[in-house]
Amino acid sequence: MTQTNQQEIADKLGLSRATVSRCFTNHPGINPETRARVFELASKLGYNHMVMRGGKAGAKRSRLTFGVLVCTSEEEYHRLDYESPGRLLIKGISEYCQLSGVGMSVHFIDPAVQTVEDEAYAELFNTAGRHWSGLLLLYPFPSRVVVELALKYPCVSLVEQADARNLDCVDVNHYQGVGMVIDRLHGLGHRRVGFYSKAYAVEAGWALRRFGAYMERMTQIGLRMRSGDMINTHPSRMVGLEESFDLAAQRVREGVTAFVCAADHQAYDLIRALLKRGLRVPEDVSVTGFDGIHVPAGMPRLSTVCIPYRNIGYVASNRLSDLLGKRYGPAQHILLDGQMREGETVCAPKK
Template sequence: MRSVNQQALARQLKVSRTTVSRSLSNHPAINADTRERVLAAAAASGYHRSPTRSIRRPRAATPLTVGVLIGAPLVAADRATFPQILQGIRHRAAIEHLAIDVLSLDPAELNNDTGRRQLFLQIRKSGWRGAILVYPFPHDVVKMIARKLTVVSVLNEYHDTPLDVIDTDHGGIRDLVSRLTALGHKRIGFVSWAYPTGGLWASRRFAAYAEALFQHGLPLDPRWTFNLHASQPRYTTTDALADAVATATRRDKVTAWVCAADHQAYQLIADLRTRGLRVPQDCSITGFDGNEPPPGLPALATLRVPNEELGASTVARLVSRLLQPRSLLRKILVETTVIPGATLAAPPA
C-alpha cells in the first residue's frame, strides 16, 4: 500500500498542497472548517506527518547509542501506548543515525539500592549518550540519571528535575466534558488508577476536567473523584474502584465519568457490567489515548494521541539537546483528536 502524502490529500480535498500543509501545522491563516476537513481526511487515510524538525547530525558523524527506559506498564500490551511510541522513536532514530537500546524494567525495583546499582551498571556498560524515559520513574532515580546523561521524558514531567518533555495536550479533556454537558449531564466524576510510581499526567487531565466543570457552572465534588485527593481513600484494585464508582452512580446520581486513560475506562466498563450498570445507558464514560476497544466492549469516546509522532519528536529533541546542551529547556505539546465513540448518551431520566 502506497503511503499517503500531502499532495494526495490536496487532490482528494480539491485544495492546494499549501492549504494542506498549513492546516496540518495549525497555521493561523487557515479557517477552522478547512483545517477540520484536512485533519479528518488525514486521519482517515492513515497519513503521518513528518517527524518534528531539529538540528540534524551529519551522516559522517560518530554513531551514538541512546537508551530507551520503559517503565513496565500495569496493563496488557494491547492496551498500552509504548509500542506506538517506540515505533516512532525507532523511525526517527534511523533518520538521525542513532542506535537504540531498549530497556524495560519495573520502576518499583528502583526503590532499593540493588535495583539502582543494576540500572547504572547497565547504563555504564551500554555507553549511552542520552536516554528517553517512557512512563514515570521515581523522581530521585530520574535526577541521578539526568546527572550522567542527556535525558528527554515522554508524557511525564518531573517537577524537581529540569528536563525536556514531549507531552500530549491534556487540555483536550475540556472537549469531552463539553460534549457531556451538551447531552445534559450535570454530575460528572473523574476516575484514575492508583499507581505505585505516580506521574503528573493524571493530575494534568484532572485539572482540565475541573476547568471545564467551572466553565459550564457544574459542581466539582471530591466524592466523585477517585485516586486524586491525598486525603481520600486510595482504591488500589480495579474491583474496589468499580465498587466506589457504582455506589456514586446509584447513590449520588453521577451520570458520567471521565477516566484518565483508555485502559482504565475499558476496565471500568467491564467491571460496571458485572455490577448491573450499562454504558452508556446508565452512565457515560470517556477515556484518553485512542486505543482500540477490547473484544466485546464499545468503542470509547476518547482523545486519540499521535503516539508515533510523540516518539519521533522525542528523538528530535534529544538530538537537539545533545548538539546544543546549553539551549533553553522545552516542553512540547502534541495535539489530540476527539474520537466520538459509542460510550456517550443523554443521562437516564
C-alpha cells in the first residue's frame, strides 16, 4: 500500500507542498483555518507527521504535542449537507497551537469502540500516542473510554462527558443559551413549546443538558410541559428518526406551536420532515436550534444559539497546557456563553 505523503495532501487541498509542510511545523504565516484543513485530511488519509518524520528512536522531545481525538465516524464528520462543529473547534485548537508552538495530531475514533484495550486504540498509542503530551476530546465518548484515557494522559474535553465530573471541560453554557431561545418564543406569544432531539450511538450528554435547561426555564416562566411534547429526551423512550418526525407532526396538529431542538442539524432535519408531512415552518410551527452552523443550501436561516466554537477550542487548548504543569489540581468546568441569532424559522403563533 502506498504511503501518504505531504504532496498528496497538498494536491487534494489545492495547496503547495511548502504550505502543507509549514502547517506541520507551526509556521506563523499559516492561516489557522488552512492548518485545520490540513490536519483533518492528514488524519483521514492516515498520515502522521510525527511518526513519518520522527527521527531516531529514543530521541528526547521537549516540544508539547496535543492529541485531538474526534469520536465520530469520518462520514458523519465530513458530510457535506451540514457544517461540522468539530471542524470549527479544531480551528480554535489550531490557532492556539500555532501561537504557542505546540504540535497537534487529529484522529477519528469509532463511537462503537467501548474500551482503550481495543486494537484501534492500541495501534494509536503505539504510533502517534507515543508523542502526545495530553489529549483534547471532541464529541461524546463512551464513559469507560473517558476514564481510561484520563488515566493515561492529561485530558480536557470540549463537551461535557456523561458521568465524568472530575474531567476538565470547556463547553458552551447550555442553560444560558436555551433560556434565551425560550424567552424569545415566550415573548412572541408561544405557550405550548415542545422539545425535540434524536438518538445517537453514544449518549449525548449535551442534548440531555439542553433538555434540562429547557425544563428549568419552562418551569421558571410558568409554562406547562406535557410529556408527549418532549421527543427523544429519556434513554428508555428513544425512537427512530422517522417515528420521531411523525410524533412531532402529530404534536403540532394537537397544539404545539414551537419546537426547541437540541441542535441545528436536528432542526434542519425536522423542518424538512414537517414540510413532507404538510406542515410549514414557521407558519404552522416555529423551530429553533442550538449550534450556529452555516445554513445548508435551500434551507431557511435558522433561529438558533451560536456556540463560540473557535473560542472553546482555544480555551480548551490553553487549559490543557495549564494542566500539564499541574496535572493533579482540581478539575475545572469552563462554560462560555452563546449568542442568539435571529432567523426565518420563528414567528408569532397562529391565532
